[in-house]
Amino acid sequence: xxxxxxxxxxxxxxxxxxxxxxxxxxxxxxxxxxxxxxxxxxxxxxxxxxxxxxxxxxxxxxxxxxxxxxxxxxxxxxxxxxxxxxxxxxxxxxxxxxxxxxxxxxxxxxxxxxxxxxxxxxxxxxxxxxxxxxxxxxxxxxxxxxxxxxxxxxxxxxxxxxxxxxxxxxxxxxxxxxxxxxxxxxxxxxxxxxxxxxxxxxxxxxxxxxxxxxxxxxxxxxxxxxxxxxxxxxxxxxxxxxxxxxxxxxxxxxxxxxxxxxxxxxxxxxxxxxxxxxxxxxxxxxxxxxxxxxxxxxxxxxxxxxxxxxxxxxxxxxxxxxxxxxxxxxxxxxxxxxxxxxxxxxxxxxxxxxxxxxxxxxxxxxxxxxxxxxxxxxxxxxxxxxxxxxxxxxxxxxxx
Ligand code: GLA
Numbered sequence: 014x015x016x017x018x019x020x021x022x023x024x025x026x027x028x029x030x031x032x033x034x035x036x037x038x039x040x041x042x043x044x045x046x047x048x049x050x051x052x053x054x055x056x057x058x059x060x061x062x063x064x065x066x067x068x069x070x071x072x073x074x075x076x077x078x079x080x081x082x083x084x085x086x087x088x089x090x091x092x093x094x095x096x097x098x099x100x101x102x103x104x105x106x107x108x109x110x111x112x113x114x115x116x117x118x119x120x121x122x123x124x125x126x127x128x129x130x131x132x133x134x135x136x137x138x139x140x141x142x143x144x145x146x147x148x149x150x151x152x153x154x155x156x157x158x159x160x161x162x163x164x165x166x167x168x169x170x171x172x173x174x175x176x177x178x179x180x181x182x183x184x185x186x187x188x189x190x191x192x193x194x195x196x197x198x199x200x201x202x203x204x205x206x207x208x209x210x211x212x213x214x215x216x217x218x219x220x221x222x223x224x225x226x227x228x229x230x231x232x233x234x235x236x237x238x239x240x241x242x243x244x245x246x247x248x249x250x251x252x253x254x255x256x257x258x259x260x261x262x263x264x265x266x267x268x269x270x271x272x273x274x275x276x277x278x279x280x281x282x283x284x285x286x287x288x289x290x291x292x293x294x295x296x297x298x299x300x301x302x303x304x305x306x307x308x309x310x311x312x313x314x315x316x317x318x319x320x321x322x323x324x325x326x327x328x329x330x331x332x333x334x335x336x337x338x339x340x341x342x343x344x345x346x347x348x349x350x351x352x353x354x355x356x357x358x359x360x361x362x363x364x365x366x367x368x369x370x371x372x373x374x375x376x377x378x379x380x381x382x383x384x385x386x387x388x389x390x391x392x393x394x395x396x397x398x399x400x401x402x403x404x405x406x407x408x409x410x411x412x413x
Contacts, residue, residue: 031178031207034187038209039251040312041284042157042189044079044123045072046259049217049288053085053134056103060111064118066291073120075303076312077287079157079189080115081123084134091137096149097126109153116154123157123189124150128173129164138164140173143180151186160208162194170198171207178207191256191284196241201248201255210256210284214241217258217288221270221404222347235261235274236347242281243321247367249282251316256284263289263298269405272385273345275301276408279311280319280333280343306384307408310341317368319343322361328352328401332363334370340379340411346401353400354407358393372411379411 045063047055064080067073086108088098099108108124115122126146127138139146139160150158160177162170174192181188190208192200200211218225218232225232233241238257249255260278262271278285287302294302301307310333319333319341327347332340340363346352358374365371372379374393381390381397385408390397393411401407 031175032182033178033190033206033208034182035252037187037189037252038254038284040314040316041254041282042079042191042210043076043285043308043312044081044121044157044287045077045291046081046083046123046159046286046288047085048083048125049219049259049261049264050290052083055082055085057106057111061114062292064115064120067120068118070291070294070299071303072287072291072299073118075305075308077285077302079121079123079286081125081157081159081286083125083159084127084132084136084161086124087132087136089136091142095142095145097137097142097146112153112155121156122154123159123191124155125159125161127161127163127165128168128170128177128194129162129166131164133161133163139177140165140168143177144183147177147180147184150181150188151184154186155188156186157189157191159191159193162197170194170200171203174200174204174207193256201245205248205253209252210254212256212258213245214238214257217261219261219264219266221266221274233258235266235270235277239277239281242318246318246320249316249318251314254282254284254316255318257281259286259288260302261288262301263287263291263294267404268297268301269402271298271301273404273406276307276343276385276406277331277345279307280331280341282311282313282316282318282333285311304385306382306387306410310335310384310408310410313341315368317365317370320365320367322363326352328354330356332365332372334365334368335410338370338377338413340370340372341384342409342411344399344401344407346403346405349403351400351402353398355396355398357396377413379413382410382412384408384410
């Protein structure tokens with residue numbers, strides 16, 4: 014009896030052990046997702062046009078590789094065999110040719126589903142169909158799955174996401190697994206072996222520093238999401254990222270606010286999923302999304318999340334250790350008026366306990382580059398003196 018009990022215990026613990034593909038998302042995933050602009054109004058045409066433009070406007074070269082369709086790609090019912098079906102009106106040729114088109118552009122293709130019985134927008138969820146859905150995605154060569162958390166009453170999050178992770182691995186096609194349970198069950202504490210990224214908060218909304226109340230839920234401004242990242246730095250790293258939600262760059266905030274939002278996502282080593290209509294994007298939006306110096310901060314190989322070093326009168330100073338002993342630094346102005354900065358490097362003791370990095374401007378001279386204006390701002394031998402406009406950011410790189 015005791016042996017049977019032990020065997021059962023072993024079996025249960027083995028089943029709970031997730032098994033994700035290794036080596037995926039060694040830097041934060043980058044791409045585009047349909048939700049923030051299109052919600053369920055998506056189509057084959059939108060995917061193809063978006064894929065074309067990701068390539069022609071340099072987004073692919075900047076690193077935006079994953080084109081992901083969010084909620085709304087399915088028919089309202091599974092077929093007689095229980096398989097998910099692409100909505101025939103939106104995707105008249107099915108999903109495989111769409112995936113093939115995206116792949117032919119040198120991009121990767123992702124889809125969305127939900128751990129519950131239905132997705133958030135009411136389409137068939139994956140609960141009870143994990144292995145069947147995973148096999149279907151593998152047969153379509155799907156490279157990325159965002160997995161949501163609506164209609165999950167009574168379900169254990171760790172178990173549900175672990176089951177899907179195992180199903181994807183068993184199906185055999187390498188796939189990034191993006192957990193989207195809004196941080197309710199602290200996925201950062203258990204999802205490192207389950208997926209490559211996990212949402213840390215509720216949904217983002219294209220406002221800078223406030224909350225938009227929709228009644229049953231609230232959309233969070235970029236700065237509000239930033240505040241909720243406190244304490245999570247230690248959980249992120251190559252292959253497993255905190256996800257503060259998709260980008261709202263180009264979706265209605267002012268250019269300076271977009272710049273501040275984007276800079277801070279890069280400081281957080283966040284996944285960079287553009288969420289705008291890139292067929293209509295302005296030169297400013299393209300410029301922000303594809304800035305090589307800023308994206309390089311996000312994609313730094315060490316994969317260390319930045320941290321808030323100081324905060325005074327709505328001016329926040331953030332540091333992020335980078336490879337080779339470099340640092341990214343942001344002076345983020347959340348005020349409605351410009352602020353003056355006077356930062357005396359030799360009098361500051363900047364250290365990151367997590368990565369054991371220290372910035373010692375007494376002993377090391379760093380060269381300072383303004384990453385947005387591309388100007389050389391001298392070295393850390395003299396104090397940094399600057400003005401940061403309202404709702405804007407000064408983002409610099411210190412190089413040895
Ligand atoms: C949830 C997610 C969003 C989006 C929608 C789709 O709200 O958090 O990112 O995927 O569902 O219905």
